[in-house]
Amino acid sequence: MSKYNEIKAALLGAGTVGGGVYKLIEKRKSEMPSKVQAELTITKVLVKNLNKKREGIPDEVLTDDWQEILDDPKISIVIELMGGIEPARTYILEALKAGKNVVTANKDLLAEHGKELMDAAEEYHKDLYFEAAVGGGIPIIRPLKECLAGNNITEVMGIVNGTTNYILTKMTQEGMDFGEALKQAQELGFAEADPTADVEGLDAGRKMAILASIAFHSRVTFDDVEIKGISDITARDIKYAGEFGYVLKLLGVARNVNDKIEVSVSPVMIPEQHPLAKVNDSFNAVFVHGDAVDDAMFQGRGAGEFPTASAVVGDVIATARNMQYDCCGRIGCSCYKNLPMQPVGDSRHRYFLRFLVEDRTGILAGVAGVLGNNGVSISQVIQKPAVDGVAELVVITDKVETRHLQDALVIFGEMSMIREVASVIRVYSQK
Amino acid sequence: MSKYNEIKAALLGAGTVGGGVYKLIEKRKSEMPSKVQAELTITKVLVKNLNKKREGIPDEVLTDDWQEILDDPKISIVIELMGGIEPARTYILEALKAGKNVVTANKDLLAEHGKELMDAAEEYHKDLYFEAAVGGGIPIIRPLKECLAGNNITEVMGIVNGTTNYILTKMTQEGMDFGEALKQAQELGFAEADPTADVEGLDAGRKMAILASIAFHSRVTFDDVEIKGISDITARDIKYAGEFGYVLKLLGVARNVNDKIEVSVSPVMIPEQHPLAKVNDSFNAVFVHGDAVDDAMFQGRGAGEFPTASAVVGDVIATARNMQYDCCGRIGCSCYKNLPMQPVGDSRHRYFLRFLVEDRTGILAGVAGVLGNNGVSISQVIQKPAVDGVAELVVITDKVETRHLQDALVIFGEMSMIREVASVIRVYSQK
Structure with missing residues (x-):
């Protein structure tokens, strides 16, 4: 039944996650014929600087020319891991138009231009997968779109930013101030030099927009999300929360209340017995309530080289399997409703x-x-x-x-x- | 692109889960065209006793004649929820041979005859899905087969039997004896009149055989699982466990150690900080360790009318989507290794x-x-x-x-x- 003996992919970006994806696909090389009935190889890696040494990626696959990838008819999967809006948006649209499938981890792009990308994938009957965009290695997008497709999902709550969860865990367990915990997170590599996107909740807001769109079958963009970060949380607030039996988390909450959607990211005091209250350090978790499944929770590593690569490679394997059966684009945009946002x-x-x-x-x-x-x-x-x-x-x-x-x-x-x-x-x- | 305007399914069995599946598909009727580009209807329900009233299922769809379903060319999905080995095994094999896709929740059958069924599905290029066989409503089979397909999974641990978890939770929290907790579980409907399959670990053993087969890509059957139940656990053991900082759970453990597989179900003392130690009452959870994803955990309702129906209907929707793209049988048996069991x-x-x-x-x-x-x-x-x-x-x-x-x-x-x-x-x- 298999159409291909060999499937070739290109990687856009060779940063932490890109390197992880390259290495993981190499590591699974011998098993790919069993998994996807074909050899699966990354034949080109797009980088800005050709002279920079990339550990684990051979020089000969590097290129700084997008056109070279776009024009290569043998490349049927483009794995976009550059991040940011442009040129990622243009490259993905061009790749889909050229008949290539796309796997991306780009939450910024999806939270703002998700509809445009999904529409293009549908037009050209190609896969656009993005499991790694939310929750790192945690399987959550595919479970929502497929396993839980029989549910009317009314609530999705998530601890979807590892940096802030690490900071709040330190503040809770060791009584640290925000500034002290942030500094430690930066020293350990859990927070960036400019921590704004994380600590002000923007990163979590993008992920919640994506989750809400899928869960409620209605497009939610980053602008629709009410966002408040953790930079003004004090050790005192956390101490008092504890006195009332609560744990403070930066929580994304998406609800469908009477067919109006509300999506927020803000510090929330969670009862200490709630499963989300026990998700500590840089771990992420997503809690889902559906009318049939009742409560379900998914937890794991929300970031990092190999956990994120795990999600990306899972998507690449799914696309390869679809290619073999000529059924790419099978499960595209699932936003078939158009629900208003709750003020x-x-x-x-x-x-x-x-x-x-x-x-x-x-x-x-x-x-x-x-x-x-x-x-x-x-x-x-x-x-x-x-x-x-x-x-x-x-x-x-x-x-x-x-x-x-x-x-x-x-x-x-x-x-x-x-x-x-x-x-x-x-x-x-x-x- | 859609091949069908209408997809018809038959249900074998109208017990608790069967009733839930019928009602859930009815409830989602108006959304099915958006989900699967077709009407999706259960047109026949196989029961033993035609005269028994089935709440929520109209009399006219009931039949006691399997041949009537098998011979109906319009029925393209058979949902097997009878349980037990025969006649379920024969019906599933006949359905696949007749060109019908199969969704089942039958863990007993899969744990013993999984290979035979998967081989038949492959031979006839049909789907054989069984998300509901392990962990009730918790998405775990599809995440393992698809989302985590890039990993070398070396460990799967699960609290996969709600009855025993309920009993052990009561023994732990209220100091009850096993007999007392069992009696309460029976009164509340969490345990059957004959509790053997649950309390002796047989049910969990079947589920672990299925999980291990998928996680390690090598067939593990029920006979391969080392099993010990909880009936001789005393309140004293649980109390002492607590003194050492442990919580006692009936835990399924499947490990791939140097390409040898060991799978057991037994009472295990788990450190109280471990995420599995916090999964209480009748909740289930499955903990997975892979070389890329690191640790991930999935938790939710492991049984019950609608949680289990959630998993079954998710599979039915997946099959219907495959039918529309003519790609059924795409992801079949993934046991492409043949690893020995560890003595x-x-x-x-x-x-x-x-x-x-x-x-x-x-x-x-x-x-x-x-x-x-x-x-x-x-x-x-x-x-x-x-x-x-x-x-x-x-x-x-x-x-x-x-x-x-x-x-x-x-x-x-x-x-x-x-x-x-x-x-x-x-x-x-x-x-």
């Missing part, structure tokens, strides 16, 4: 509020009064002893419409007895 | 040993001497105060070849100072 103000959450207040009587009554007048009911309160005339009041609310809380926050800003609303952090609650 | 005596484990001994001096020296003479070194010891002249001695060994421990146990049986070796339980150790 942020309408979303309902519980909140942890930490107030710095004057040390005098009537404060709790004042705060409770403002919350009550705005329809925000209180679930738990802790009042901390004053230091230097400033007391701390910590409140956890019931589930409220975010807009009601926002109204209350405006009033708190005008109250002289309140020095500062130092923290406003979401608290996990069931949908 | 049980050669397998290396740590052990928890609980001795009931006479209350006199020299016991520890005697026990330690026998272990030492047989090459079994001791990692930890607790001696418990004597009650009525009988003391308890608890030993955790280092990693030893099982045969050396077996030799020592023979000698302990002959020592008068040892009343009984009350427990011999494996302790988790890294490969």
